[in-house]
Amino acid sequence: MTIAYTYACRDCEGMEACPASITAETREELWQLMGHHAQIAHAENPADWDQETVAYLETLIREVNVETTDK
């Protein structure tokens, strides 16, 4: 089992209609993928996110255990 970080876009206020959820091995990677998703799906530029937005998104990131096949 590996710890992974996951973000479900619908948990974000105003994004309830978005089915995307993103999982990554590290928070750093997750932030990058969230940024890509925001740009592609919501035409948002993550560079424009203010501290408040980043702090809010941070609260939506959850840690999960992932079954991995490599032993």
Ligand SMILES: [Zn+2]
């Ligand atoms: Zn989304």
